[in-house]
Amino acid sequence: MAVNLKQLAEILGLSQTTVSRALNGYPEVNAETRKRVLQAVRETGYRPNRAAQRLATGKAYSIGLVMPIAPGIDSDIHFGEFLAGLAEEAVKHDFHFVLNPSAPDDEEATFRRLAASGNVDAVFLAYMRANDPRIPMLKAISIPFVVHGRSIGGPRDYPFLDIDNTQAFYDATKLLLQLGHQRIALINGPEYLAFSIRRKKGVTRALEEWGLGLDEELAHHSVMADEYGYRSMQRFLERPAPPTAVLCSSTVLALGAVRAINRAGLVIGSDISIIAHDDVLPMLKPENFSVPLTTTRSSLRAAGARIATRLIGGIVGRGDYPQQELWRAELIVRASTGPAPGR
Amino acid sequence: MAVNLKQLAEILGLSQTTVSRALNGYPEVNAETRKRVLQAVRETGYRPNRAAQRLATGKAYSIGLVMPIAPGIDSDIHFGEFLAGLAEEAVKHDFHFVLNPSAPDDEEATFRRLAASGNVDAVFLAYMRANDPRIPMLKAISIPFVVHGRSIGGPRDYPFLDIDNTQAFYDATKLLLQLGHQRIALINGPEYLAFSIRRKKGVTRALEEWGLGLDEELAHHSVMADEYGYRSMQRFLERPAPPTAVLCSSTVLALGAVRAINRAGLVIGSDISIIAHDDVLPMLKPENFSVPLTTTRSSLRAAGARIATRLIGGIVGRGDYPQQELWRAELIVRASTGPAPGR
DNA sequence: TATTCCTCCCAAAGCGCTTTGGATGTCCCT
DNA sequence: AGGGACATCCAAAGCGCTTTGGGAGGAATA
Numbered sequence: 227m228a229v230n231l232k233q234l235a236e237i238l239g240l241s242q243t244t245v246s247r248a249l250n251g252y253p254e255v256n257a258e259t260r261k262r263v264l265q266a267v268r269e270t271g272y273r274p275n276r277a278a279q280r281l282a283t284g285k286a287y288s289i290g291l292v293m294p295i296a297p298g299i300d301s302d303i304h305f306g307e308f309l310a311g312l313a314e315e316a317v318k319h320d321f322h323f324v325l326n327p328s329a330p331d332d333e334e335a336t337f338r339r340l341a342a343s344g345n346v347d348a349v350f351l352a353y354m355r356a357n358d359p360r361i362p363m364l365k366a367i368s369i370p371f372v373v374h375g376r377s378i379g380g381p382r383d384y385p386f387l388d389i390d391n392t393q394a395f396y397d398a399t400k401l402l403l404q405l406g407h408q409r410i411a412l413i414n415g416p417e418y419l420a421f422s423i424r425r426k427k428g429v430t431r432a433l434e435e436w437g438l439g440l441d442e443e444l445a446h447h448s449v450m451a452d453e454y455g456y457r458s459m460q461r462f463l464e465r466p467a468p469p470t471a472v473l474c475s476s477t478v479l480a481l482g483a484v485r486a487i488n489r490a491g492l493v494i495g496s497d498i499s500i501i502a503h504d505d506v507l508p509m510l511k512p513e514n515f516s517v518p519l520t521t522t523r524s525s526l527r528a529a530g531a532r533i534a535t536r537l538i539g540g541i542v543g544r545g546d547y548p549q550q551e552l553w554r555a556e557l558i559v560r561a562s563t564g565p566a567p568g569r
Numbered sequence: 570m571a572v573n574l575k576q577l578a579e580i581l582g583l584s585q586t587t588v589s590r591a592l593n594g595y596p597e598v599n600a601e602t603r604k605r606v607l608q609a610v611r612e613t614g615y616r617p618n619r620a621a622q623r624l625a626t627g628k629a630y631s632i633g634l635v636m637p638i639a640p641g642i643d644s645d646i647h648f649g650e651f652l653a654g655l656a657e658e659a660v661k662h663d664f665h666f667v668l669n670p671s672a673p674d675d676e677e678a679t680f681r682r683l684a685a686s687g688n689v690d691a692v693f694l695a696y697m698r699a700n701d702p703r704i705p706m707l708k709a710i711s712i713p714f715v716v717h718g719r720s721i722g723g724p725r726d727y728p729f730l731d732i733d734n735t736q737a738f739y740d741a742t743k744l745l746l747q748l749g750h751q752r753i754a755l756i757n758g759p760e761y762l763a764f765s766i767r768r769k770k771g772v773t774r775a776l777e778e779w780g781l782g783l784d785e786e787l788a789h790h791s792v793m794a795d796e797y798g799y800r801s802m803q804r805f806l807e808r809p810a811p812p813t814a815v816l817c818s819s820t821v822l823a824l825g826a827v828r829a830i831n832r833a834g835l836v837i838g839s840d841i842s843i844i845a846h847d848d849v850l851p852m853l854k855p856e857n858f859s860v861p862l863t864t865t866r867s868s869l870r871a872a873g874a875r876i877a878t879r880l881i882g883g884i885v886g887r888g889d890y891p892q893q894e895l896w897r898a899e900l901i902v903r904a905s906t907g908p909a910p911g912r
Numbered sequence: 913t914a915t916t917c918c919t920c921c922c923a924a925a926g927c928g929c930t931t932t933g934g935a936t937g938t939c940c941c942t
Numbered sequence: 943a944g945g946g947a948c949a950t951c952c953a954a955a956g957c958g959c960t961t962t963g964g965g966a967g968g969a970a971t972a
Binding site: 278305 | 571649651665667687794795796799851
């Protein structure tokens with residue numbers, strides 16, 4: 227059933243060279259011939275043997291993934307969602323993965339090994355930090371890569387896909403300010419991660435434009451698990467002058483925050499407003515919260531798919547994608563935001 | 570720097586055949602010669618080219634993974650942990666992964682495509698259910714596989730690695746009974762999953778041996794997220810005669826349950842006892858709970874690594890591993906269990 | 913001494929692609 | 943009419959392994 231190039235060429239009365247070229251889009255093939263070839267491919271169900279292609283081209287047709295296995299990161303539900311997007315796209319192009327679990331302290335060695343093994347054409351990078359050392363390192367190794375997120379400081383000319391975190395949280399904060407809120411709190415992700423830093427900056431900027439400042443006591447950092455959302459919110463509510471609005475870096479954190487608010491007997495949307503960043507996790511939809519959540523939205527899975535597309539495009543050399551993309555998150559207003567109480 | 574077989578053979582003054590055989594453990598090679606070859610490998614850093622091996626042997630040297638992307642499953646922190654174990658072992662043997670996200674309804678098609686593509690030598694299966702249709706299906710496709718867990722009903726002769734869930738929960742329940750507890754509750758995983766069914770059976774059996782029965786009202790099923798642990802526990806505590814002990818299918822659920830107990834002002838280990846199953850998630854250690862948790866323990870990561878070992882062993886044909894393994898979980902007593910109140 | 917049997921090694925033929933280096937035929941220009 | 947410039951196609955040489963089918967030499971057997 228499964229034919230190979232040679233047989234296909236025989237069937238068509240052509241040489242392997244011509245068939246190969248027809249399939250790979252080379253110009254020196256008659257349009258009519260190419261059409262015949264493609265037709266035959268359809269009829270025979272021919273699929274090129276990847277192992278042979280790898281050997282002939284020297285390409286690996288696979289991308290490397292360094293899975294962080296540090297506590298507080300692998301706890302992250304978000305990783306799986308991103309991976310799903312990445313894989314979804316990769317599988318379409320018949321790409322493999324080399325998964326490399328690695329503790330943070332020997333990530334560098336892991337990347338080097340990965341690059342040296344010749345088993346991957348490119349690698350993917352995430353969980354960016356300020357002045358992230360991995361970027362110069364990967365440039366030095368000179369293995370193609372795309373990062374999800376952006377570093378802060380350090381070289382700027384590297385390929386990334388990020389969402390505009392500053393903008394998103396600026397927008398969200400501004401909405402709250404317009405609604406009359408003055409005491410605004412932030413339940414953010416780990417403080418060493420670049421996206422957390424940017425989100426905080428967005429909040430700060432909006433507040434300052436309004437003549438206010440971010441109270442450091444109202445800005446918590448933590449792992450993105452709802453337990454921490456709960457604790458943070460609880461502590462906020464114990465304050466003499468609790469915030470009237472809170473921003474959460476994830477719907478997961480919001481889940482905990484909402485619980486704390488409910489427990490305090492407050493009403494979301496009137497006593498206190500809440501806005502969360504929504505990564506579009508399929509099992510945690512903001513519209514399904516008891517009070518539907520106002521969110522800044524950007525699909526993590528879509529980001530994964532897009533990064534796979536760019537990574538693969540770079541490898542097979544087809545299409546040229548922008549090297550740097552900054553997606554803007556949508557601000558979607560639902561019932562969890564309302565005017566500040568007593569206004 | 571990187572030498573290939575040909576060059577290595579030249580250096581040694583041997584043929585490629587002999588070197589290849591020396592490396593692959595064939596018998597027709599002089600022990601002395603083999604030693605020389607291995608020495609040269611060490612000196613030159615020779616590593617066989619996987620693409621060439623794939624082409625020559627027809628093996629893919631990679632294993633297929635169908636990632637479930639249904640809500641309630643990808644929410645599962647446990648998946649990442651398992652994957653880390655799998656990958657950790659695979660990377661040692663230079664194996665790749667083909668990750669295939671798939672909605673439950675076209676899993677079958679996904680597996681077929683995977684098998685037909687020739688891109689994987691074997692696949693891995695998890696989230697077993699009763700009479701799981703995927704087992705007969707994979708047998709029909711006749712692609713090697715190992716499942717994590719076991720089905721209930723259906724064929725019995727397939728390769729698996731499972732922990733003895735019935736035994737674990739039997740043991741745990743028995744301990745509680747011995748401590749004088751009579752009203753024992755269970756916060757279990759999704760009811761359609763085989764491990765949940767078995768755990769429940771273990772509880773039931775122990776109770777029956779003690780002349781008691783499991784009150785269905787005291788057995789909840791849910792996704793393994795702490796939110797649900799909290800809710801279940803809360804409902805238990807609202808009952809006229811609340812349980813004096815509770816079993817949780819995961820430390821994640823226990824996290825929520827503990828929160829509910831604390832909130833009710835009860836003291837863990839005296840007012841109420843709690844035992845959880847511990848998958849050894851690095852970010853959720855039972856010994857770090859405010860009251861250290863009594864657990865049934867079995868490392869998920871270790872299971873992943875073991876399954877990788879068996880999968881890979883089956884492919885390269887070296888070593889022969891048992892086809893069916895049932896690991897026994899350890900029952901580790903900490904401070905969260907104590908005698909039933911008023912006894 | 914002649915024969916058989918091991919032990920240990922080798923040359924060469926693939927595996928299924930891509931790519932180099934022409935070959936052939938047409939068409940247009942001078 | 944001769945010659946360059948395409949446009950199309952092909953034969954063959956790899957890519958780096960594994961594996962088949964011997965072959966040489968020495969030990970064991972008869």
